[in-house]
Amino acid sequence: MPGTVFYQPFVSTSVYVDSALNSLQGVKKNNLAPDSYLLTGTTGSAISPPGYGALYIGAIDGSSTSSGSGSGTWYNFSVPSTWNPQETSVYGPDILTSGDGPGGIGDVDLAGTWIDASGVLLGFYYRGSLSALNGDASGAVKEGFQRFQAKTRINSPADFTYLHSVDGGYVVGNYTTSGGPLALAINSGPGSGSFVFDPRTSSQVDIQYSDESRYHSAFGIWANDDATYTISGGASSSPNLLITPPLFSQVTSRFDATVKSEPGWGKALDRIYEALPDAVLGSGMLADLDPITGVASNVRHYSYLNRCDVITHFQGIDYLGGGVYQAPFVAVELNGQVHTGNAYMKRLDDGQFAKDAVWQTFGSDPFGAGALISTSVAENVNTGVYSTLAPFASIGATQPYFAAAQNLFII
Numbered sequence: 001m002p003g004t005v006f007y008q009p010f011v012s013t014s015v016y017v018d019s020a021l022n023s024l025q026g027v028k029k030n031n032l033a034p035d036s037y038l039l040t041g042t043t044g045s046a047i048s049p050p051g052y053g054a055l056y057i058g059a060i061d062g063s064s065t066s067s068g069s070g071s072g073t074w075y076n077f078s079v080p081s082t083w084n085p086q087e088t089s090v091y092g093p094d095i096l097t098s099g100d101g102p103g104g105i106g107d108v109d110l111a112g113t114w115i116d117a118s119g120v121l122l123g124f125y126y127r128g129s130l131s132a133l134n135g136d137a138s139g140a141v142k143e144g145f146q147r148f149q150a151k152t153r154i155n156s157p158a159d160f161t162y163l164h165s166v167d168g169g170y171v172v173g174n175y176t177t178s179g180g181p182l183a184l185a186i187n188s189g190p191g192s193g194s195f196v197f198d199p200r201t202s203s204q205v206d207i208q209y210s211d212e213s214r215y216h217s218a219f220g221i222w223a224n225d226d227a228t229y230t231i232s233g234g235a236s237s238s239p240n241l242l243i244t245p246p247l248f249s250q251v252t253s254r255f256d257a258t259v260k261s262e263p264g265w266g267k268a269l270d271r272i273y274e275a276l277p278d279a280v281l282g283s284g285m286l287a288d289l290d291p292i293t294g295v296a297s298n299v300r301h302y303s304y305l306n307r308c309d310v311i312t313h314f315q316g317i318d319y320l321g322g323g324v325y326q327a328p329f330v331a332v333e334l335n336g337q338v339h340t341g342n343a344y345m346k347r348l349d350d351g352q353f354a355k356d357a358v359w360q361t362f363g364s365d366p367f368g369a370g371a372l373i374s375t376s377v378a379e380n381v382n383t384g385v386y387s388t389l390a391p392f393a394s395i396g397a398t399q400p401y402f403a404a405a406q407n408l409f410i411i
Contacts, residue, residue: 004362004396007062008386010039012054012074014067015137017044022054024383024391025112026092026165026316027376032104035059036072037381040090040110041391043076049115051087052076052137057102057130060381060393070393073102079114079124081139083147087115088124088139092165101130111163111171111197114147123148123163125171125199148197150175150204163197165316168223170291171197172207172231194218194233196291205294209287211235211301216285220317220327220376229289232317232327235301236282284314284329286345286353300353304331304339314343316376320398323347324405328374328382329359340374340384342398344405354408360401362394 011022023041030036036058044051058072067074078088090112099106110126126133128144150158150173158175165172176192194216196205209216213235220232283301290297304310314327324346331339344358362374362382374384380398385391 004394006362006392006394007060007069008392009390010056010060010069010383010393011391012043012056012068012076014074014135015043015052015076017050017052021045021051021389022391023089023375023385024054024393025375026090027378027381027383027393028093028095029378029381030057030095030103030105032095032098036103037378038093038095038103038105038108039383039393040093040112041383042087042089045087049086051089052078053088053090053110053112053133055090055093055110055130055133057105060395075130075134075136077133077136077141078139079147080142080145082142083114083139084117085114085139086117086119089113091163092167092171094166094168096127099130105130109166109169109199111166111173113162120149121160121162123150123161123171123173123197125163125166125197127199146199146202148202148204150193150195152177152191153193153206164218165220167221168229169199170221170223170229171199172218172221172233172289173197174217174219174233192217196289196294198291205291207231207289207294207296209235209296209299211299213282213285213299213301215282217313219313219315221289222317222319222325224319229291230317230319230325231287231289231296232314232325233285234282234313235285235299282311284312284327284343284357286314286317286325286327288351298352300345300355302343302345302357304329304343305359306356309334310339315374318377318379320344320379320402322402322406324402325353326377326398326401328377328384330373338372340372342374342377342382342396342401344401346405346408348409356408358401358404358408360396360398 026040028038039056041054042051043054055075063071092111094109097106108130125146150161160176163173194207215236217233222230287296287299304312311332341361346354376383382394
């Protein structure tokens, strides 16, 4: 997209991992320092060993230091070693207090996943000092960590638990009994569900949606200034939107061979193919959430370019002010063509969200690789992963899209 500058690969070199599958999955603006952001992801693989949680604090720029890309500071850490983790991945960050850490940050909330010795993917939550995680790749820090395994609708332990996003003290996520890797980028399907996790009580509340969709995912949560919450993700109204192996093959063809050459990833990709019948796609979703009861209201569905023939999913959420929310999206046309970027949605005076969205589509980066998945957004900064498997951080121009979103209305 003209006016958008991509930096890739944007990675940590604080620890060595024999894998090229680094990723960036979350971003929050750091209001404690100018031009500073908190980025989260994985050094290594997000869904198979080996991997460490990655944190970056600083500016999004083309500089580099001994710890990695950018002029800021990278940390790598593991969940507590007493859990016997095989991998750690950070999805959502939230800055809680000021302090003596990088960027003037003190305490943080972090949510993500980890893999136990049996290969089960679980969730983790961390509330504590940012600086305490510096150089903690061995998992020495135990204070502030919680482990979490979601329960399914029949009250059985989920095989895959994703804690995607944290804000205002609450976490939203998804669980599934099969096809866990697909939950990285698409909506929920049979055997899956979305929930709110309350770290204060270590409790799960399944989200109850006011629309007629059969399946939902929750990838982003935003704490509004009036003590309400808004979430983003995806929804599917029809069981006939099952993704087919030919379509999935088209989507993955650009990185399939590279991925399978990675240690441990070949098996993970095989599991994705095996789980295709359990994957359901549909529309991007925005809704208001009561985190106590789990009731989601004002549910609105969106499709890329406001068309009904494109599969769309929202990967996170950010509030720009003036009633305008933005969400990074991934869209797939029926011919397998993938699009990614940001969608801008307007809240109207009656509290509902406007019917249509304004779409900012990312094009090719300066290195000639198409942006495959945009994973998170904060103001004018995005994170994601290219089809080359290189994680990116980008800076773009949001003002024209923000202005256009001001004119959205329900028809």
